[in-house]
Amino acid sequence: MGVTGVAVRHGGDRIAQALQAHGVPCIYTLCGGHISPILSAAKARGIRIVDVRDEATAVFAADAAARLSGRPGVAAVTAGPGISNTITALKNAQLAQSPLVLLGGAAPTALQGRGALQDIDQRPLVEPHVKRFLKMRRVRELGPAVSEAFALAQSGVPGPVFIECPVDLLYDEASIRQWYADAGGKGQALADRALRWYLNRHVARMFDGSTDTAPAAVRPVDAPRATDASLRAAAAALARAAKPLAVIGSQAVVQAEQADALAEAVSRLGIPVYLSGMARGLLGRSHPLQMRHQRRTALREADCVLLAGVPCDFRLDYGKHVRRSATLVAANRSARDARLNRRPDVAAIGDAGAFLQALAQQPQARDPSRRTGWLDTLRARDEARESEIDVQAAVAGEFVNPIALLRALEQEAGENATFIADGGDFVATASYVLHPRRPLAWLDPGAFGTLGVGAGFALGAATTRPEREVWIVFGDGACGFGLAEFDSFVRHGIPVIAVVGNDAGWTQIAREQVKMLHDDVATVLARTAYHEVAAGFGAEGLLVKRMDEVAGALQRARELARQGRPVLVNVWLDKTEFREGSLSM
Ligand SMILES: Cc1ncc(C[n+]2csc(CCOP(=O)(O)OP(=O)(O)O)c2C)c(N)n1
Ligand SMILES: [Mg+2]
Numbered sequence: 001m002g003v004t005g006v007a008v009r010h011g012g013d014r015i016a017q018a019l020q021a022h023g024v025p026c027i028y029t030l031c032g033g034h035i036s037p038i039l040s041a042a043k044a045r046g047i048r049i050v051d052v053r054d055e056a057t058a059v060f061a062a063d064a065a066a067r068l069s070g071r072p073g074v075a076a077v078t079a080g081p082g083i084s085n086t087i088t089a090l091k092n093a094q095l096a097q098s099p100l101v102l103l104g105g106a107a108p109t110a111l112q113g114r115g116a117l118q119d120i121d122q123r124p125l126v127e128p129h130v131k132r133f134l135k136m137r138r139v140r141e142l143g144p145a146v147s148e149a150f151a152l153a154q155s156g157v158p159g160p161v162f163i164e165c166p167v168d169l170l171y172d173e174a175s176i177r178q179w180y181a182d183a184g185g186k187g188q189a190l191a192d193r194a195l196r197w198y199l200n201r202h203v204a205r206m207f208d209g210s211t212d213t214a215p216a217a218v219r220p221v222d223a224p225r226a227t228d229a230s231l232r233a234a235a236a237a238l239a240r241a242a243k244p245l246a247v248i249g250s251q252a253v254v255q256a257e258q259a260d261a262l263a264e265a266v267s268r269l270g271i272p273v274y275l276s277g278m279a280r281g282l283l284g285r286s287h288p289l290q291m292r293h294q295r296r297t298a299l300r301e302a303d304c305v306l307l308a309g310v311p312c313d314f315r316l317d318y319g320k321h322v323r324r325s326a327t328l329v330a331a332n333r334s335a336r337d338a339r340l341n342r343r344p345d346v347a348a349i350g351d352a353g354a355f356l357q358a359l360a361q362q363p364q365a366r367d368p369s370r371r372t373g374w375l376d377t378l379r380a381r382d383e384a385r386e387s388e389i390d391v392q393a394a395v396a397g398e399f400v401n402p403i404a405l406l407r408a409l410e411q412e413a414g415e416n417a418t419f420i421a422d423g424g425d426f427v428a429t430a431s432y433v434l435h436p437r438r439p440l441a442w443l444d445p446g447a448f449g450t451l452g453v454g455a456g457f458a459l460g461a462a463t464t465r466p467e468r469e470v471w472i473v474f475g476d477g478a479c480g481f482g483l484a485e486f487d488s489f490v491r492h493g494i495p496v497i498a499v500v501g502n503d504a505g506w507t508q509i510a511r512e513q514v515k516m517l518h519d520d521v522a523t524v525l526a527r528t529a530y531h532e533v534a535a536g537f538g539a540e541g542l543l544v545k546r547m548d549e550v551a552g553a554l555q556r557a558r559e560l561a562r563q564g565r566p567v568l569v570n571v572w573l574d575k576t577e578f579r580e581g582s583l584s585m
Pocket of ligand 2: 476477502
């Protein structure tokens, strides 16, 4: 009997039973004959099945669900093209260190490599992008594989894990035995009899030990902890510092349930801080310690820099943003990331969020009294930049000023809003103008920087945190990747609000390309009626061309979403110079 007293029916149900034991609320999927038993059994066990229009969406959704819940998200896709369609989303999750479990179909065990439908060697395709490729050969392995995948996905540096589930392991034993018997035919030649003998033995092996249907065990996963020595060294470095600065990134909030405690700890530390990725919003809408602008200048001035879950990659100019003479403390689950491009003075290898919490317990680490001058300098600079942005927001043009639009969105969005960023210039501007209201209220792709995360992330967010408003901030280019998911939003009653910054182009690329090569080739789009596309899928579509229509449209969008309707607001933007000088590579 299963965990809820329901008898385990077949291999697909073993997986469903294990998912249920792990408290999985939702599977994101696009169907295929290879995985039908998993979906049907999961549905029967009360797991919500959210079916989408592209497998990438399913994996992006599982990624978002993981980031917001702190537990692996689950997607299921069919063999061959179902799996190959997920590669970008899998890679994105891997680089974002997001724990998810991908269940992939596969050709029947006896037919692999023999030209079956959609049969390709899936391991070399998937293995580079996951922590582990678990290949199933026996029915009895299915439940334990789910337990293993969940533990692996969350342990150490989190990431995706793949379970390959051949279709003949998923159906009930009687049907599969019959199927193999039919395949064996009735011929009496030696070769026919040998084939039957081989297939019989094969089936016996597949089902060997499958009478044991005990539910899969849930393995506890402890967050890795940095050493006490690194903690003391970091505390001492902070105590000595006159101009300490912290940069806190996504990895610090992988233990989602710890986010509020972490926010409290960061407040107590009293160090000025920049938040990036999933850590944005950690300190709420505005906090005296949080800076948003001029990070590079601040990093050059700081005499002690604490990087919590942030590698010295392109975002810190490979470590060059941090002054040579500064004491560098790197807290990271990954020893490689902690040392990337620059050796820290203190490498605290372990969960960055837990490290910050432990650091805040060290009395010598927090002594804000000496540092008010430093804090005031940073604050003043931050405010000066805000005033500049005010000036840029006030520039009137033919259509809508993007900064003014985002300021209006900042006003209109509810206190429980989650923002999802998918695009180039427009969302980069949004990352300065929008203030995520709370921990885990901002989602962007992460280091892989792929366009096209928006619809999937929104699905994951809306199904994981249904009580919150979900706003997708889309570039017009980016919105094209997942536009068909308005169909999924409508069918599943998922009321997301998409705001499309329509500048009729792939502007982040055009900006550099035109300057360097005097050619806008392939960067030009039209003022496409994306709102009508959404309406065609049965959602609400609003068009905004003038600034004086913005507030009303955003308000209307929010009302419609409250009534359960997905909405797309297509806003015609003016070009601005806001992003001039920023890189697009
Ligand atoms: C999958 C993928 N393809 C291409 C790119 C390169 N790229 C980065 S930003 C950008 C332009 C995005 O255009 P849009 O979404 O309209 O935003 P805008 O810059 O116009 O505000 C492109 C094409 C990418 N990051 N990801
Ligand atoms: Mg654009």
